[in-house]
Amino acid sequence: MTTTEQPEQRVALVTGAARGIGAATAVRLAADGHRVAVLDLTEESGRETVSAIEAAGGSALAVGCDVSDADAVRAAVSQVAERLGPPVVLVNNAGVLRDNLLFKMTEADWDTVLGVHLRGAFLMSRACQEHMVAAGFGRIVNLSSSSALGNRGQANYAAAKAGLQGFTKTLAIELGKFGVTANAVAPGFVATDMTAATAARVGVGFEDFQQAAAERIPVRRVGRPEDIAHAVSFFASEAAGFVSGQVLYVAGGPLD
Template identity: 45%
Template sequence: MQLGLQDKVAIVTGSGRGIGAATARALAAEGARIVVTDIDADTATAGCAALQRDGFSAIGVAADVTKAADVEHLMQAAVAAFGSVHVLVNNAGFARDARITRMSEADWDAVVDTVLKGAFLCSKAVVPVMAAQHWGRIVNISSRAHLGNPGQANYSAAKAGILGFSAALALELGRDQITVNTIAPGFIETDGVRNLPHYQKIKDNAIARTPIGRLGAPCDIASAAAFLASEAAGYITGAVLHVTGGRYAT
């Protein structure tokens, strides 16, 4: 299926590794030119180099998505390299888990700011470019955790906030032919997940609760993101796509 992404320009935040890297690669395979970005410069450079080695068009830009100046630099770098931006995937985020009585204010702020403020700043920066060309796709990465996970009050709150943020933007930006959709991944087996304490126990528990009977892979999310970013999804906006293998409750 041709997704109509040839020569489109896509920024994927947090794309040096994991779901972000898989999404960047999926978009590149459809012909998009990719802006790989990560808070760590070496990670962004390595992610970009991996795409370039396989013949894809990409640049790497270090950016902290919680800082407006970094986001502005990211946008300027994208436009300078490729002339425009057509697709934004707000993927940057992480978990810092603790029960509420042991959760520090710093860990609350770090998670909520990266997920929510990062999506806000990046979307705010990219919308004028998309509106001017009357074409744009914003894909926000939430999580099944928006339904609530014990020990993840910060992460669950941030990921639930992404749903409301996306719904508001979908209503606001439709007249400019900018679609805004959300993906809510289930338990995805990334390198970070494999390094978790008690990984095997967590994995077995997740599989037992998942009707499909396996963990998700980064490519499962990447494929969904590529579709929502495409011409084929031009009449879809304000939607939440759960890519969870059928798992919803904790």
């Protein structure tokens, strides 16, 4: 009797995966059959996501990493490669907010947001592409935002998210010949801790904030982290091999 050997599971690495969109994406990629590295600022913070994946029969590893620190990124990617296998799917999701109007925004507010979102995506992509090129297969998915089109009080965040779109397109051009695709998902309003923080900043209750947003969205609801995870899942799949350099707005309708 002969048996057919099953292909080895690919390893996906998701940054900012302790909660919100990152956690939902990690869980979805595990359900798709990936072994998943759950990266967040501390190993402890990622353990709840790891537990959810393992409870569903998947394989995951929590890793602590400041994505804006080049040495920490190199160490984290090496740890993932040694313990799970070479990461050939990368989801750059880690993010922070330091919202303020321009005249109130400090240099630290600017540097922190650009450091995590844009520098972090650069460092993680640079570290992981080596494994992707060696494998002849890779998927990089960057989390942009509808704020890339401009949003009051978010000059730093909007600049970072717009920058990620140019970064994505350039990676697609440079890495395509190695079997690596790069795409971006740009969420609209999604109910997460970050949007709750925005509501608090403008002095509006979160439920009222969501309701007001839903009234402006054609599908008449706000997004859920799982909505974004579904889009990432497609870009990470074999089926998306001829899709690269794209920015997909997942926002419940067209944006102005």
